[in-house]
Amino acid sequence: QVQLVQSGGGVVLAGGSHRLSCVVSGRPITDYAMGWFRQAPGKEREFVAGIAWTGGSTYYLDSVKGRFTVSRDIAKNMAYLQMNSLNPEDTAVYYCGAQGISSFYQPRHAPAYPYWGQGTQVTVSS
Numbered sequence: 001q002v003q004l005v006q007s008g009g010g011v012v013l014a015g016g017s018h019r020l021s022c023v024v025s026g027r028p029i030t031d032y033a034m035g036w037f038r039q040a041p042g043k044e045r046e047f048v049a050g051i052a053w054t055g056g057s058t059y060y061l062d063s064v065k066g067r068f069t070v071s072r073d074i075a076k077n078m079a080y081l082q083m084n085s086l087n088p089e090d091t092a093v094y095y096c097g098a099q100g101i102s103s104f105y106q107p108r109h110a111p112a113y114p115y116w117g118q119g120t121q122v123t124v125s126s
Contacts, residue, residue, distance in 0.1 A: 009120030093122075
């Protein structure tokens, strides 16, 4: 059984940086494409960033391109979301997700991810 455990939430000043981590246990991270999503109060969960199981392709929400970077460390079985130039609109609960290798890979589609972390709050103060 795959489990995802997140860490790294907190309060950040606008313009600052922060990194979220997600450790995968039970299976090698190379068996999964990883995704990061977020949900702000009163809003639906939205895709933020994704990295394919090969690690060779990454995907981003337009509003975070150039500010956020998704990556993984195979040796540590961990995925990361590095967030720079944060603004108050980035305030949300952030979730990491994992979906298995598939010819129907859908990095931006939350229902395609059967495994989820517990979520961590990121608050950007102005």
